[in-house]
Amino acid sequence: MNNCQRDLILIVDDIPNNLKVLFDILNKSGFKVSIAKSGEGALEKAQEILPNLILLDVMMPGIDGFETCRRLKTNQKTKDIPVIFMTALSETVEKVKGLHVGAVDYITKPIEHEEVLARINVHLDLRKMQLKLVQKEKMSSLGQLVAGIAHEINNPVNFIYGNLIYAQNYIENLLKLLNLYEVYTPVSIQEIQEFSNVIELDFIKKDLPKLLASMMVGSDRIQEIVRSLRIFSRLDEAEIKKVDLHVGIDSTLMILHSRLRATQERRAIEVIKEYGDLVPIECYAGQLNQVFMNILSNAIDAIDEKINNQQVVNFEKSEVDKLIILPSLSTQLSTSDSIFLKRKIEFTPQIQIRTELTEDKKLILIKITDNGIGISQEIQQRIFEQFFTTKDVGKGTGLGLAIAHQIIVEKHRGTLEVKSVLGHGSQFTIAIPIY
Ligand SMILES: Nc1ncnc2c1ncn2[C@@H]1O[C@H](COP(=O)(O)OP(=O)(O)OP(=O)(O)O)[C@@H](O)[C@H]1O
Ligand SMILES: [Mg+2]
Numbered sequence: 001m002n003n004c005q006r007d008l009i010l011i012v013d014d015i016p017n018n019l020k021v022l023f024d025i026l027n028k029s030g031f032k033v034s035i036a037k038s039g040e041g042a043l044e045k046a047q048e049i050l051p052n053l054i055l056l057d058v059m060m061p062g063i064d065g066f067e068t069c070r071r072l073k074t075n076q077k078t079k080d081i082p083v084i085f086m087t088a089l090s091e092t093v094e095k096v097k098g099l100h101v102g103a104v105d106y107i108t109k110p111i112e113h114e115e116v117l118a119r120i121n122v123h124l125d126l127r128k129m130q131l132k133l134v135q136k137e138k139m140s141s142l143g144q145l146v147a148g149i150a151h152e153i154n155n156p157v158n159f160i161y162g163n164l165i166y167a168q169n170y171i172e173n174l175l176k177l178l179n180l181y182e183v184y185t186p187v188s189i190q191e192i193q194e195f196s197n198v199i200e201l202d203f204i205k206k207d208l209p210k211l212l213a214s215m216m217v218g219s220d221r222i223q224e225i226v227r228s229l230r231i232f233s234r235l236d237e238a239e240i241k242k243v244d245l246h247v248g249i250d251s252t253l254m255i256l257h258s259r260l261r262a263t264q265e266r267r268a269i270e271v272i273k274e275y276g277d278l279v280p281i282e283c284y285a286g287q288l289n290q291v292f293m294n295i296l297s298n299a300i301d302a303i304d305e306k307i308n309n310q311q312v313v314n315f316e317k318s319e320v321d322k323l324i325i326l327p328s329l330s331t332q333l334s335t336s337d338s339i340f341l342k343r344k345i346e347f348t349p350q351i352q353i354r355t356e357l358t359e360d361k362k363l364i365l366i367k368i369t370d371n372g373i374g375i376s377q378e379i380q381q382r383i384f385e386q387f388f389t390t391k392d393v394g395k396g397t398g399l400g401l402a403i404a405h406q407i408i409v410e411k412h413r414g415t416l417e418v419k420s421v422l423g424h425g426s427q428f429t430i431a432i433p434i435y
Contacts, residue, residue, distance in 0.1 A: 039062055053081065
């Protein structure tokens with residue numbers, strides 16, 4: 001199975017010589033290797049580096065391999081990492097115990113080079129296949145959900161829209177008729193006169209057409225949203241089609257609309273579109289929409305994180321005096337006091353989407369830039385890895401960019417690159433060949 005990154009393996013053993021032997025074998029075979037010398041060390045390391053696989057010694061001082069494995073499996077972040085036990089214990093009971101606490105396999109010591117490599121590769125491949133299935137499921141279930149909602153909304157909306165046109169027509173006619181009555185049979189009956197006053201007839205005559213027009217605008221808008229949802233959910237269209245990418249980007253923005261709006265913490269995110277002259281290209285349209293979706297939602301997350309991370313700054317009393325917003329607080333402080341305040345970052349959250357055709361007319365470039373939290377050099381190396389996430393459990397699965405990478409690189413023979421400066425923002429560049 002091809003992989004754009006080298007797999008990272010964590011070896012855990014308390015005996016330095018064992019570590020060295022394994023390190024050399026794995027390193028020579030092209031793996032990235034990290035080590036831990038105890039169960040406790042392994043738990044910490046695993047959480048930090050999120051290896052693709054762990055080779056775990058059973059007998060160690062402190063917590064043993066079984067306990068380490070049990071704890072790895074209870075941690076959301078590490079629970080899916082395959083663990084292979086290394087044991088000198090050839091008792092069946094011990095092997096079974098290892099499998100019970102969540103290991104996928106075991107190897108017996110002394111370690112055989114060929115065997116250890118073969119087993120590692122089997123489990124890495126299995127894991128990758130499993131991940132591919134998860135991705136497929138994730139993509140198709142989002143697509144199905146969106147398509148389902150679009151379908152359900154579409155019927156009632158057509159109802160409203162279709163009838164509104166008639167309603168507008170009827171009401172216009174009724175108002176005309178009313179006017180004719182008023183001209184040719186001027187009212188002298190008191191009851192009619194009074195009721196007209198009560199319901200403010202003159203106002204109704206002016207307001208009713210406006211009201212209908214705004215209902216028309218509203219239902220137009222719902223139809224537009226439904227259209228976007230449908231375009232977005234072209235996920236299941238397996239075949240390649242010629243499409244205008246701008247339509248896909250716009251439909252994705254429409255779906256993300258509620259996340260772009262102002263919140264209690266920040267202003268609305270400004271979306272700056274700089275669309276170039278693109279030709280329609282042959283592509284898997286639904287899948288590309290998924291890519292836009294993943295990159296744009298990361299951009300929004302990055303902006304929100306920048307705001308949440310507003311620096312907590314330690315102000316001295318003398319500085320508090322200068323903060324005109326807090327004059328009353330300042331009088332309550334003695335000169336030696338200092339105070340922690342959240343420093344508000346004054347900035348306009350922005351996402352820029354730029355598209356262009358390269359000069360040789362061979363590639364379409366789509367650059368999506370945000371002014372969010374940015375990505376450190378170290379993390380940039382890992383963002384395209386499956387399951388790599390810096391977000392809280394439940395918030396991120398770490399699949400977004402892995403999926404995007406796969407769709408762009410494998411399905412469209414393109415490239416997906418990142419440039420970022422920590423604290424300032426990030427730019428993702430998608431390049432797709434036209435042919
Ligand atoms: N625009 C961005 N700015 C800052 N960090 C980013 C940006 N895009 C991605 N990242 C980093 O890359 C990591 C991986 O992104 P990815 O989309 O693959 O997973 P995720 O967003 O954490 O989870 P999900 O599966 O829900 O998308 C993120 O956790 C984040 O640390
Ligand atoms: Mg994401």
